[in-house]
Amino acid sequence: xxxxxxxxxxxxxxxxxxxxxxxxxxxxxxxxxxxxxxxxxxxxxxxxxxxxxxxxxxxxxxxxxxxxxxxxxxxxxxxxxxxxxxxxxxxxxxxxxxxxxxxxxxxxxxxxxxxxxxxxxxxxxxxxxxxxxxxxxxxxxxxxxxxxxxxxxxxxxxxxxxxxxxxxxxxxxxxxxxxxxxxxxxxxxxxxxxxxxxxxxxxxxxxxxxxxxxxxxxxxxxxxxxxxxxxxxxxxxxxxxxxxxxxxxxxxxxxxxxxxxxxxxxxxxxxxxxxxxxxxxxxxxxxxxxxxxxxxxxxxxxxxxxxxxxxxxxxxxxxxxxxxxxxxxxxxxxxxxxxxxxxxxxxxxxxxxxxxxxx
Numbered sequence: 001x002x003x004x005x006x007x008x009x010x011x012x013x014x015x016x017x018x019x020x021x022x023x024x025x026x027x028x029x030x031x032x033x034x035x036x037x038x039x040x041x042x043x044x045x046x047x048x049x050x051x052x053x054x055x056x057x058x059x060x061x062x063x064x065x066x067x068x069x070x071x072x073x074x075x076x077x078x079x080x081x082x083x084x085x086x087x088x089x090x091x092x093x094x095x096x097x098x099x100x101x102x103x104x105x106x107x108x109x110x111x112x113x114x115x116x117x118x119x120x121x122x123x124x125x126x127x128x129x130x131x132x133x134x135x136x137x138x139x140x141x142x143x144x145x146x147x148x149x150x151x152x153x154x155x156x157x158x159x160x161x162x163x164x165x166x167x168x169x170x171x172x173x174x175x176x177x178x179x180x181x182x183x184x185x186x187x188x189x190x191x192x193x194x195x196x197x198x199x200x201x202x203x204x205x206x207x208x209x210x211x212x213x214x215x216x217x218x219x220x221x222x223x224x225x226x227x228x229x230x231x232x233x234x235x236x237x238x239x240x241x242x243x244x245x246x247x248x249x250x251x252x253x254x255x256x257x258x259x260x261x262x263x264x265x266x267x268x269x270x271x272x273x274x275x276x277x278x279x280x281x282x283x284x285x286x287x288x289x290x291x292x293x294x295x296x297x298x299x300x301x302x303x304x305x306x307x308x309x310x311x312x313x314x315x316x317x318x319x320x321x322x323x324x325x326x327x328x329x330x331x332x333x334x335x336x337x338x339x340x341x342x343x344x345x346x347x348x349x350x351x352x353x354x355x356x357x358x359x
Contacts, residue, residue: 009092010085017081021073029066091120095127107135140304155188194323197253198305201330206247210358213251213285214241214276220255221274224263232268235259239276243358244283246335251355254331255285257324258351262289266348282337283357291348299343303329328353 007015091113101109110131113124162180166172200206221235228235244251255274262272266289275286305326328351329339337355344350 010082010089013085013088014078014081017084018074018077021077022070025070025073029070032062091124095120095124098127102131107131107138143304152188152191155184155191158184191323194327198323198327198330201250201327201334204334206250206334208245209248210243211246211248211251212241212243213255213283213355214239216248216252216255217259217274217276217285219252220259223256224259227260228263228272231263233263233266234271235263235274236271237274239274240278242276242278242283244335244337244355245358246355250331251335254328254353255287257328258285258287258353261324261351262287262349265289265291267291270348278357279354281357282354285353285355286350288344288350289348290344290346293347294343294349296343299341299349302341302349303339325351 094113095111098109098111110128111124112128113121115121159181162177162184166174166177217237217239221237225235259272259274266272270290272287272289275284275288277284303325305323325339325341332339332353332355335355337353340352340354342350342352
């Protein structure tokens with residue numbers, strides 16, 4: 001933004017100090033005049049003890065040194081004000097330099113202001129924290145864009161390969177080719193729809209109505225029952241009705257994604273459990289599944305987009321894009337809640353969604 005030039009903050013502070021000194025000096029001289037010189041007679045007095053000067057004599061004797069003192073105060077105020085203003089504004093100059101570096105694209109820059117806590121240090125610490133969050137968000141967006149472009153390119157590359165193979169082999173079964181192309185196309189459509197859903201959640205603006213999480217959990221179980229039966233996984237639902245406020249469709253997607261993730265990656269030896277309950281002012285949905293023991297560091301990355309876990313392999317068309325838990329985390333955050341992922345001591349994963357309960 002183009003602005004007309006003006007006085008610097010240091011000059012303004014210096015002028016303020018000088019003005020303060022001049023006002024203080026003028027006030028002292030005024031007090032001397034009002035409470036001392038005004039009571040002295042205008043004519044000199046002579047007595048047996050000697051000569052007593054008049055008011056005019058005292059004024060002529062007082063004004064020159066008073067003026068010199070005022071000029072000295074003015075000089076001291078200007079020099080001292082300039083030095084003090086520079087020392088006071090030094091942290092601000094440090095902040096400005098860091099801001100310009102960040103504006104130039106160096107998000108890794110930090111102020112790291114030393115010294116005791118004061119307003120400037122608090123501002124510097126807040127600025128550093130803001131830059132840390134911005135840097136992490138930008139890095140996450142870059143990773144997301146890179147992963148999204150890779151995931152979107154994969155179906156297209158597979159379709160091209162299938163077509164190239166079919167072109168080189170005229171006797172290839174056309175029905176099989178069409179079936180595989182349809183599966184690849186479905187995968188691309190599902191990925192685009194997941195990205196659109198994630199973008200919609202991040203924008204917000206969805207309706208908010210009372211929603212019973214227990215009903216959403218039961219609907220998710222009914223939807224995924226064929227998949228669970230095909231994999232030999234039992235589904236157990238228990239808990240109490242618990243109500244939150246939000247979008248029924250989005251919160252239904254939360255229950256569906258968590259349950260699908262548990263069915264696909266769970267161990268058929270133990271059932272997948274879905275629990276709902278109220279914990280103080282929170283509506284809680286918990287989905288647990290058995291499985292391999294997971295490292296805490298790996299669990300912490302599962303909610304990032306396109307993360308499927310280090311030991312997880314795509315095993316069916318139900319496991320499509322690696323956005324399931326990322327969508328759950330985004331929907332929970334948009335509703336003022338959280339997604340907590342924890343590895344079970346016996347193996348497997350526990351996913352807990354905490355949302356503000358409706359009073």
